[in-house]
Amino acid sequence: MTCSLTSHVHRLRQVTIAAALTLALAASSRPVGAGIADSPLPVLIAGETTIHLYSVPGVIRAGGLATFFSCTSTDTASMQVGVEVFGPAGGAPINDPVATSLSVAPGATVTFGSAAVGISISSDLAFGGVSKGSARILATSRKLACTAFVADQGNAPPTSSWQLTIIKKTKQKGE
Numbered sequence: 777m778t779c780s781l782t783s784h785v786h787r788l789r790q791v792t793i794a795a796a797l798t799l800a801l802a803a804s805s806r807p808v809g810a811g812i813a814d815s816p817l818p819v820l821i822a823g824e825t826t827i828h829l830y831s832v833p834g835v836i837r838a839g840g841l842a843t844f845f846s847c848t849s850t851d852t853a854s855m856q857v858g859v860e861v862f863g864p865a866g867g868a869p870i871n872d873p874v875a876t877s878l879s880v881a882p883g884a885t886v887t888f889g890s891a892a893v894g895i896s897i898s899s900d901l902a903f904g905g906v907s908k909g910s911a912r913i914l915a916t917s918r919k920l921a922c923t924a925f926v927a928d929q930g931n932a933p934p935t936s937s938w939q940l941t942i943i944k945k946t947k948q949k950g951e
Contacts, residue, residue, distance in 0.1 A: 811866030812912050813946050820856040820877050824916045830942045832924045835861055835909040837890060842929045843940065844889035844897070845911070849880045851919035856880070859888045860912045861903050871903040873914060880920075894932025913942070 817826045835843045845859050858877030860869045876899045878886050886898040913922050927937035 811862040812860075812910050813866075815860075815862075815867075815869065817914065818858070818860065818874050820858050820874060820914060820916055824856070826858075826914050826916060827918060828912050828945055829915055829918065829920055830913040830922055830944060831946055832911040832913065832940050832942050834926070834940045835911045835924075836906060836926055837904055838907045840928060840930055841926050841936075842890045842892055843911070843924060843926050844887055844892075844895060845913060845922060845924045846885060846887045847880065847913065847915075847920055847922040848885040849882055849917070849919065850921055851917045852882050853917070854879050854881050855915050855917035855920065857886065857916075857920060858914045859899075859901055860914060861901060861906070862910045862912075863906055864908045866910075870906065870909070871901050873912075876901050877914075890929070892927060892929040892934075894934065895927060895929075 812831045817828055820826045832843075832845070837843060847857055849855055856877050857880050858873035859871075860873035861871045863870050876888065878899050880886050887896065888899045888901050889895065889897045890900055890904075891897065911924070913920070922942060924940040924942055925937055926940060928934040
């Protein structure tokens with residue numbers, strides 16, 4: 777009988793420890809970022825706030841097609857601008873927006889994308905193999921006007937291209 781009671785007490789301690797460990801892990805875990813909506817914003821410049829200005833659905837870089845982002849500063853001071861690309865499942869970004877970000881002078885225009893015949897890019901976003909994805913346009917100032925388009929990378933002028941819809945942060949017109 778004593779052996780059975782000792783075994784029971786030992787098993788109860790194991791269950792209690794396992795339950796406490798599970799609760800501790802659950803309390804310390806953070807939700808995983810799910811793409812443009814809730815992934816943490818990178819720091820483009822130390823000491824300055826990074827702002828998620830625009831979201832762009834429909835990003836592609838596959839089959840000879842690539843997405844380009846053209847942005848013009850409407851500010852009177854320089855700002856840092858970056859583009860963060862996400863794959864079709866969301867999750868973590870698939871490029872490094874800090875490494876590919878640019879300082880944009882007042883009134884200047886920059887283009888983010890990948891090498892293409894006839895399209896001059898200012899910064900290569902260094903991502904590939906995305907048949908459908910999304911992007912966030914980030915900056916250290918709200919005074920930025922942008923457009924996004926998909927174009928044929930191998931022909932100048934491109935034999936096919938189309939404009940992508942840009943939405944303010946995560947709010948599309950009509951909402």
